[in-house]
Amino acid sequence: xxxxxxxxxxxxxxxxxxxxxxxxxxxxxxxxxxxxxxxxxxxxxxxxxxxxxxxxxxxxxxxxxxxxxxxxxxxxxxxxxxxxxxxxxxxxxxxxxxxxxxxxxxxxxxxxxxxxxxxxxxxxxxxxxxxxxxxxxxxxxxxxxxxxxxxxxxxxxxxxxxxxxxxxxxxxxxxxxxxxxxxxxxxxxxxxxxxxxxxxxxxxxxxxxxxxxxxxxxxxxxxxxxxxxxxxxxxxxxxxxxxxxxxxxxxxxxxxxxxxxxxxxxxx
Amino acid sequence: xxxxxxxxxxxxxxxxxxxxxxxxxxxxxxxxxxxxxxxxxxxxxxxxxxxxxxxxxxxxxxxxxxxxxxxxxxxxxxxxxxxxxxxxxxxxxxxxxxxxxxxxxxxxxxxxxxxxxxxxxxxxxxxxxxxxxxxxxxxxxxxxxxxxxxxxxxxxxxxxxxxxxxxxxxxxxxxxxxxxxxxxxxxxxxxxxxxxxxxxxxxxxxxxxxxxxxxxxxxxxxxxxxxxxxxxxxxxxxxxxxxxxxxxxxxxxxxxxxxxxxxxxxxxxxxxxxxxxxxxxxxxxxxxxxxxxxxxxxxxxxxxxxxxxxxxxxxxxx
Ligand SMILES: Nc1ncnc2c1ncn2[C@@H]1O[C@H](COP(=O)(O)OP(=O)(O)OP(=O)(O)O)[C@@H](O)[C@H]1O
Ligand SMILES: Nc1ncnc2c1ncn2[C@@H]1O[C@H](COP(=O)(O)OP(=O)(O)O)[C@@H](O)[C@H]1O
Ligand SMILES: [Mg+2]
Ligand SMILES: [Mg+2]
Numbered sequence: 001x002x003x004x005x006x007x008x009x010x011x012x013x014x015x016x017x018x019x020x021x022x023x024x025x026x027x028x029x030x031x032x033x034x035x036x037x038x039x040x041x042x043x044x045x046x047x048x049x050x051x052x053x054x055x056x057x058x059x060x061x062x063x064x065x066x067x068x069x070x071x072x073x074x075x076x077x078x079x080x081x082x083x084x085x086x087x088x089x090x091x092x093x094x095x096x097x098x099x100x101x102x103x104x105x106x107x108x109x110x111x112x113x114x115x116x117x118x119x120x121x122x123x124x125x126x127x128x129x130x131x132x133x134x135x136x137x138x139x140x141x142x143x144x145x146x147x148x149x150x151x152x153x154x155x156x157x158x159x160x161x162x163x164x165x166x167x168x169x170x171x172x173x174x175x176x177x178x179x180x181x182x183x184x185x186x187x188x189x190x191x192x193x194x195x196x197x198x199x200x201x202x203x204x205x206x207x208x209x210x211x212x213x214x215x216x217x218x219x220x221x222x223x224x225x226x227x228x229x230x231x232x233x234x235x236x237x238x239x240x241x242x243x244x245x246x247x248x249x250x251x252x253x254x255x256x257x258x259x260x261x262x263x264x265x266x267x268x
Numbered sequence: 269x270x271x272x273x274x275x276x277x278x279x280x281x282x283x284x285x286x287x288x289x290x291x292x293x294x295x296x297x298x299x300x301x302x303x304x305x306x307x308x309x310x311x312x313x314x315x316x317x318x319x320x321x322x323x324x325x326x327x328x329x330x331x332x333x334x335x336x337x338x339x340x341x342x343x344x345x346x347x348x349x350x351x352x353x354x355x356x357x358x359x360x361x362x363x364x365x366x367x368x369x370x371x372x373x374x375x376x377x378x379x380x381x382x383x384x385x386x387x388x389x390x391x392x393x394x395x396x397x398x399x400x401x402x403x404x405x406x407x408x409x410x411x412x413x414x415x416x417x418x419x420x421x422x423x424x425x426x427x428x429x430x431x432x433x434x435x436x437x438x439x440x441x442x443x444x445x446x447x448x449x450x451x452x453x454x455x456x457x458x459x460x461x462x463x464x465x466x467x468x469x470x471x472x473x474x475x476x477x478x479x480x481x482x483x484x485x486x487x488x489x490x491x492x493x494x495x496x497x498x499x500x501x502x503x504x505x506x507x508x509x510x511x512x513x514x515x516x517x518x519x520x521x522x523x524x525x526x527x528x529x530x531x532x533x534x535x536x537x538x539x540x541x542x543x544x545x546x547x548x549x550x551x552x553x554x555x556x557x558x559x560x561x562x563x564x565x566x567x568x569x570x571x572x573x574x575x576x577x578x579x580x581x582x583x584x585x586x
Contacts, residue, residue, distance in 0.1 A: 020368050020413075022336010022446045023477075052447035053334055053480040100334075100448045100483040102490065105418030108449070110298035133336045133446060134367035135415045159337070162550040166410060167368045173413035197510035203543045205550065228516050235475050235520040 007072055008116070008149045010123040011045070013264055015183065016142065016154040018175070020167030022133035024159045025188035025224070027055035028234060029256075030130040033155075035241050036257035038084050042125035045076060048089035049112050049142055050132040051101050057091040061237020067092045073118035088119045105137035112138060116145035133167070135174040143178045152264045153181035155221065159189045160208035172216050183263050184221035185213045186256055192226040193248075221259050224252045315461050318429045322462040325360070325437045327579045329496065330455065332488070333470040334480030336446035339501040339539075340470050341370040342549055344443035347468075348375075349554040350572035352398040357438045360391065362428055363402035364455055365445040366421045367414050372404035376552025380405055388431040401432050418450035425454045439579070446480070448487040456491045463584045466494035468536070468575065471527070472502045473519035478527050485531055496578050497536035499571055500524035505541040506563075516541060537571040539564050 008014075017030045027050070034044045048056040057063060060079050067088075068075045076086035090101065090111070103111075121127065132138050143151070154175055158168040168185070175182050187209025193200050203226060213220035224230075227249040233240035244250055279293035288294070289304025297303075322328070331344045344361060352359040363371035372378050380392045382405040391399035403414060403424060416424075434440070445451055456464070467488055471481040481498075488495050500523060505514050519525075528535040542564040548555040556565055 022338075022368070023472075024337055027476075052449055052483065053336070055476050055480075058476060058479060097479065098482040098486055100486040100490065102448045102453065102487055104299075104450050104453065106298045106302065109417075135413050136367050136421070137417050137450075140415065140417065161546045163341075163370050163373055163546075164337075166373060167370070169411055170368070170413040173411050174415055177413070177415060192505065192514075192516065194507040194510060194512065195514060196512040197507060199507055199509040201505075201508060201543060203505065203516075203541055204546050205543070226516060228514055228518065231474060231476075231516065232518050232520070235518060 005149055006117055007120050008127075011121055011127045011149070012125050014127045014129065014146060014149060014151045015260065015264070016129045016131060016151065016180065017157060018131055018139070018154045018171050019133055019157045020135060020169070020171035021158065021164040024133075024157050024164055026133070026157050027059060027130050028230070029155070029157050029186060029188065029224070030128050031056060031059040031234065032230075032240060032253045033257050033260065034085060034128055035239055036254055037126055037261070039241060040257065040261070043084055043123060045086040045121050045124045045127040046088075047115055047119070047127060047129045048087070048091070049115060049138050050130060051090050051103065051108050051111065051138065053132060054089045054091040056087060056130055057089050058237060059234045060085070060087060062087060064097070065092050070120055072120035074120065076119055076121060086121060086124070088115060108137050109141040112141040113145045116142065135171060139174065140178075143180065151180060152267065153183040155183050155260065156185045156218070157188055158185060158209050158212060159204045160187055160202070161205045162208060164204075165208040165212045168212060169216065172218065181267075182218045183260055184219035185209050186221045187223045189226040190223040195228070219259075219263065221256045222252055224256070225249055312426075312458075314426050314430055315458060318426075318458050319461040321430055321434075322440075322459065325434065325440045325462075327438060328440045328442070328459065328462065328464045329575065329579070330442045330444060330464065330467045330493070331470065332444055332452070332467045332484050333446055334448065334482070334484035335471065335477040338470050338472045338477055340446070341365070341374055341443050342545065343468070343470055343499060343501065344441050345371060345374045345549070346554065346556055346568050347572055347575065348398060348400075348439075348441050349556055350568065351439050351576070352395060353556070355397060358397050358436060360399045360401070360434050360437045360440045361443065362432075362440060363400070363404070363443045364425050364428065364451050365443060366403050366416060366424055366451065368445060369402045369404040371400060371402045371443055373552060374549045375400050378404070378410070378552065382406060385433050388433040389427075390433050399434060399437075401428055421450050422454040425451060426458055429455075429458050448483060452487065453491075456493060464493060465579050465582060466496040468496050469498045470501055471498060471524050472517045473500055473515070473523040474517040475521040477517070478521060478524070482527065482531075485533070495533045496575060497534035498524050498528050499536050500538040502541045503538040536574050537567050539567045539571075
């Protein structure tokens with residue numbers, strides 16, 4: 001490729017979404033942030049490096065798509081005709097959606113390297129990178145392949161309970177070791193409001209995310225409630241932000257998206 | 269060919285063939301250097317050592333899920349507690365989640381350290397008949413991140429299986445991280461010359477989770493690991509105030525039930541969402557003895573019983 005940065009030359013900001021813990025809502029938050037940034041008029045891309053469990057194609061209902069080649073590499077899949085949201089995921093490269101990707105580290109590292117260098121993103125305001133849980137091959141591979149390009153930082157997702165914040169503490173240590181800036185911590189699935197009687201139950205306890213932010217001296221970006229309308233929307237690949245603009249969850253997600261934009265802008 | 273990894277280049281000669289790493293098909297394959305080194309050809313002597321070590325372990329159960337955060341560790345811990353509630357049953361719980369070990373916290377063993385004994389590492393005991401091993405016991409602080417690539421994780425798992433002094437054990441339960449990668453391949457390969465009873469697969473009801481769990485079942489089929497059955501966790505929530513049920517993680521594609529029918533595997537049971545489970549885990553206590561009146565307790569107990577029945581009716585002949 002012509003320039004050092006190649007296919008990422010016109011990508012303004014890169015943000016990783018991380019968590020030491022599984023199932024806390026990394027892909028959910030990646031999806032909703034992308035939709036919120038798009039609503040704010042930005043051009044957004046999502047790179048899904050969860051090779052064993054890619055969720056983004058379903059969450060954006062772009063099920064089974066063929067990835068085309070162009071001179072610069074792979075053309076990402078666009079979710080709409082305006083090409084305002086671009087996506088690349090291993091989900092598009094599998095013959096059968098139930099196929100297991102039974103790969104050891106080196107092979108995963110190689111594919112992620114390709115994803116970073118060979119996808120022709122074109123011009124993007126934000127590239128969000130969705131990751132699998134942990135601090136291992138995939139994470140090291142993304143950070144290393146993005147070295148040449150500037151990464152703005154990482155958003156860490158946790159659920160409130162100690163079993164989860166414990167793992168996210170380790171993820172913060174990973175960020176420190178690899179020189180990734182922590183843009184902030186999001187507490188997801190905090191508090192469930194019963195749709196029948198409005199009683200709030202903290203199914204996964206409460207406050208752990210904010211406590212962790214204090215403990216590790218990281219910014220706290222906000223709480224997203226446990227909301228069945230959000231999980232249903234993701235199941236069907238519907239745009240939650242368009243469907244439920246009056247919900248508390250909408251407000252929470254929007255606020256986080258703006259906090260992220262501000263934090264990145266302040267750094268320049 | 270047995271030893272052609274999935275996703276290998278076309279015409280891959282197989283990792284243990286004489287041509288491994290050398291044929292033209294190997295050009296550009298990320299594993300070429302490993303294959304060319306000859307490392308993949310020699311059988312690892314640890315497999316035989318582990319076979320000997322495991323000769324005193326009657327039943328081995330893996331707890332798996334393609335999806336994260338669905339409750340694998342929670343279930344593993346409660347399966348261990350449930351089996352060990354019979355004082356004459358010796359139970360061991362091994363945590364091979366190297367980057368996200370939750371077992372020390374859930375078993376109330378945070379801060380414990382492993383001791384070196386004459387014949388290897390001695391596990392940490394919760395009760396006389398309940399032994400636990402996790403990388404968490406080898407870390408010096410809760411902030412320690414284990415930033416390891418595959419080969420180092422595999423080395424650790426080998427040590428856990430070969431060097432831990434378990435003694436005579438009725439059940440060895442192995443808790444795993446999500447996915448189908450190094451840890452899973454390693455456990456199955458290192459235990460390949462022993463008898464594994466099978467895998468318990470954990471899922472939550474929504475499709476986002478099931479789509480990953482189907483991959484895990486494909487994995488089990490590929491490595492010929494029997495599936496004992498599936499547990500649907502976080503299956504509905506009953507509001508403590510108005511008693512109405514909400515599907516927080518909706519089974520939009522028929523939940524675990526439909527998936528089990530499609531794959532023709534047993535559904536062992538459904539465990540509802542109960543905030544007291546999360547609380548017990550955070551406090552390191554057994555939910556089964558902390559909360560006696562929850563439908564979740566009854567569900568756990570019935571699932572554990574079905575697993576016991578499976579194991580005793582599928583004893584290997586010898
Ligand atoms: N039925 C349930 N009701 C309420 N909380 C639950 C239930 N099952 C599990 N939990 C809680 O959900 C959280 C996730 O569970 P757990 O850590 O066991 O998942 P895991 O599959 O092992 O995750 P990972 O993929 O990160 O290893 C824990 O805090 C646990 O206490
Ligand atoms: N705030 C929330 N309210 C309700 N459901 C949620 C929420 N956040 C995530 N979920 C659901 O939880 C499940 C796990 O989320 P996911 O984003 O796949 O986690 P991860 O990517 O961390 O493994 C998904 O089914 C998702 O729809
Ligand atoms: Mg995900
Ligand atoms: Mg776990």
